[in-house]
Amino acid sequence: MKKYVKTIMAGGLAATMLMTGTGAFAATSQAAPTAAAEAAKKQENKKFESRLDAIIARGYILVGTTGDYKPFTYLNPKTNEYEGYDIDAMKEFAKSLGVEVRFVQTSWSTMMNDLLADKFDIAVGGVTRNTDREKTAHMGDPYIQFGKAPLIRAVDKDKYKSVEDINKPSVRIGVNPGGTNEKFVREHLTNATVTVVENNLDIPGLVANGTYDVMITDTIEAMVYSKADSRLYAALTDNPFTKSEKAYMIPRGDFIFASYLDVWMDEMKLQGKFEELFHKWIQ
Structure with missing residues (x-):
């Protein structure tokens, strides 16, 4: 089965779709989700016990990222594709779920509101893990320390x-x-x-x-x-x-989805995947 990586603009037209199975590239044009579409997606999520089940059923995961924070997330203007530490990590996350990954552009000032508005399932890209964000969303287990x-x-x-x-x-x-x-x-x-x-x-x-x-x-x-x-x-x-740590941010109140994210991160650490990403993008 062919795997796809799509890039979506949260506030405008969709950008690109990369066919990773063959390396072929094709541009697409897709309107940003309307309020009605977002409401329909929220209603769809209610059909499932967890967002995890909804993601698997729909066949793709929506990943919000800013594209401006190297080495974690970078929207390369030459390829119009996202790249970086967390971009690679989310491709692995999608693979573990058996779905494709679609990246949705957000900004630091709108990231939380976009997450709460259901524009994406998870926010990544050098997001700092702190109690302020935990009051509104759920910060997963940390994967790297910084200051x-x-x-x-x-x-x-x-x-x-x-x-x-x-x-x-x-x-x-x-x-x-x-x-x-x-x-x-x-x-x-x-x-x-x-x-x-x-x-x-x-x-x-x-x-x-x-x-x-x-x-x-x-x-x-x-x-x-x-x-x-x-x-x-x-x-x-x-x-x-x-001194702080980086983490991935998801909507709060979904124990099943949060538990899956934590177990996946444990597996990534045990298999040395995060270490590989560190050597590739940082060291």
Whole structure:
């Protein structure tokens, strides 16, 4: 049976469909789900004891992701396909369910609302596991640890070694909106000059060219960008400002689906699959 990976735009037209069984590629055009379609899907889910059963019955899983957070999720403009650590992981998740995977684009500021609106079954792509999100959704078991740290220019590597060094009006910070990076900046760097940059992918280059001095991000993302651009330096990766973990986010209240996700993650760890993804995308 041929397997397909589809990319869907949550707020516009559908983008692409990749036939992974043969490597053939074909563009498709499909309208975004209407309110009526979303309501029908919610009604369909009610027919089943669990979302897990609904996914298996429909033959595909909808995965929400931003496409702007390397190395976890990246919408490659050359191929119009998603790639990254969590993208590969979700392909494995779909395979374990015996279904195809369809990626739905979301944003950090709308991710929770999109999940609650049933636009997708699971949210991935470097999502931080925390109690704020657990109040509204369910965060699965963690799969990787990280912390908040500054991505800076290599020439400034001895300049920014603490929050106090950065929390000054003269320091220009670029941050993406709606996620835990902006939350950290708003709470701890109130004296710095902060600019919200809509596209997270643009910020490292803007730091490198001197538009901004600091990007507050995850240690993992900082290491990936500093490795790709010698002008950049991932500071404090061994001693970040915070300590957190990444997890996959699903609607709360579905014990069966949550249990399946946890068992699948245990299997991924036991079989060394997450370690393989770490070596492929991060190390």
